[in-house]
Amino acid sequence: MKYTRWTVEEIDLLKSLYPTNRIKDLVSKFPNRNADTLVVKALSLMLPSAKLWQPEENRILKSFFLNSSKEELMNLLPRRSWSGIIAQGERLGLNRKTDKPRLKVNENYFKYWSPNMAYILGFILADGCIIKGTYLGYSDSLKFGVQKSDIDILEKIKKEFSSEHKISLFKNAAYFSISSQILVDDLKKLGISYRKSLNEILPKVPSKYMADFIRGIVDGDGGVAIDRTGHPVVMVCGGEKTMMFLRNYFFYNLQVYSKIGKRTYSVAIKKFLYEIRYKSTSAQKILTYLYDKDCLSLDRKYKLANRCLEISIKSRNSNKQWSLYE
Numbered sequence: 001m002k003y004t005r006w007t008v009e010e011i012d013l014l015k016s017l018y019p020t021n022r023i024k025d026l027v028s029k030f031p032n033r034n035a036d037t038l039v040v041k042a043l044s045l046m047l048p049s050a051k052l053w054q055p056e057e058n059r060i061l062k063s064f065f066l067n068s069s070k071e072e073l074m075n076l077l078p079r080r081s082w083s084g085i086i087a088q089g090e091r092l093g094l095n096r097k098t099d100k101p102r103l104k105v106n107e108n109y110f111k112y113w114s115p116n117m118a119y120i121l122g123f124i125l126a127d128g129c130i131i132k133g134t135y136l137g138y139s140d141s142l143k144f145g146v147q148k149s150d151i152d153i154l155e156k157i158k159k160e161f162s163s164e165h166k167i168s169l170f171k172n173a174a175y176f177s178i179s180s181q182i183l184v185d186d187l188k189k190l191g192i193s194y195r196k197s198l199n200e201i202l203p204k205v206p207s208k209y210m211a212d213f214i215r216g217i218v219d220g221d222g223g224v225a226i227d228r229t230g231h232p233v234v235m236v237c238g239g240e241k242t243m244m245f246l247r248n249y250f251f252y253n254l255q256v257y258s259k260i261g262k263r264t265y266s267v268a269i270k271k272f273l274y275e276i277r278y279k280s281t282s283a284q285k286i287l288t289y290l291y292d293k294d295c296l297s298l299d300r301k302y303k304l305a306n307r308c309l310e311i312s313i314k315s316r317n318s319n320k321q322w323s324l325y326e
Contacts, residue, residue, distance in 0.1 A: 013029065013030070014030075014041060019054075020054075023035045053088055057077060058088075058092065060076050061073075065085075066094065105161050105164070105180060105183070106162040107180050108186075111186055114209070119212040119215055119297070121190060121203055122212070122214060123220040124216075125203070125217060126217045126220025127145075129142075130142055130143075139179045139180055140179070140181055141177055141180075142178050142180065142187065144176045145176075147174070148174050150174070151167065151169075151174040163178060191204070202245055210249070214290060215295065215296075218234070219297055219301055221236060222236035222301075225304065226307065227279070231311070232311055233277065234282075234283040235276065236275065239274065240274045243260050243274040250286060256282035257282070258276040260275070261275045284313070287309055
């Protein structure tokens with residue numbers, strides 16, 4: 001490009017626009033100049049660059065960096081990229097509040113009892129966990145993990161939370177995680193703790209939601225099956241306190257009995273796992289109680305429960321009187 005002398009009009013325009021506009025946006029304003037020429041001329045005129053943060057921008061950043069969302073900050077600082085905003089915040093020694101979810105989720109979900117809330121609480125007690133935030137100021141997380149074939153329950157839980165968080169797949173597993181201090185704090189109030197397998201605390205569940213709560217436990221840590229003899233079976237395994245609670249609840253409310261068996265030793269939690277098991281009509285009583293139409297549940301176990309309830313079992317007379325102390 002042949003050099004042409006800068007006109008007074010071009011210089012005035014450059015002085016006006018250069019401090020507040022990016023170079024790529026200025027090129028169209030100067031048809032006879034390229035980007036490099038504009039930068040060289042601006043430097044010779046000692047013009048402040050738009051790359052430099054202006055006092056007003058720094059004021060906005062100091063006022064809103066802590067609590068505002070990414071979208072709010074981008075609107076307040078339209079000339080800045082998100083990475084540029086974060087970098088300038090660090091240069092100014094500012095810290096963002098990181099205990100808020102980056103994606104949409106109903107953080108108040110565990111503040112109010114409902115059948116579905118009770119179910120998810122039971123599922124978390126059996127097969128979910130809460131994890132401390134990795135860094136100071138970061139929120140704790142609620143995490144679920146199931147085999148890939150049971151991904152339907154994660155999709156249902158995600159919908160319940162009105163969540164935009166992604167369900168991740170890895171090999172034969174599906175995972176769902178939400179970072180929200182409010183959700184985790186509410187779960188703590190209900191009795192869910194860190195490393196809950198080592199510290200069994202049973203939530204105080206209103207009686208009207210008990211079937212939903214127990215169904216969550218069964219879906220998370222139990223089994224529904226038809227054995228080789230064609231009889232329905234329901235079993236649940238877990239910590240001793242949880243098994244004792246379930247065994248007693250089924251005994252007093254459904255008049256079905258099971259001994260508590262010591263199933264196996266868990267190397268991961270360095271504790272024994274315990275088991276209760278029901279068969280035939282006892283299993284059918286439990287399944288009738290837990291799995292009603294349109295209830296929130298794991299598809300696989302709901303279908304198995306209905307198959308078990310279709311089995312005709314011959315009744316037998318028994319004068320046996322069970323005792324919880326046998």
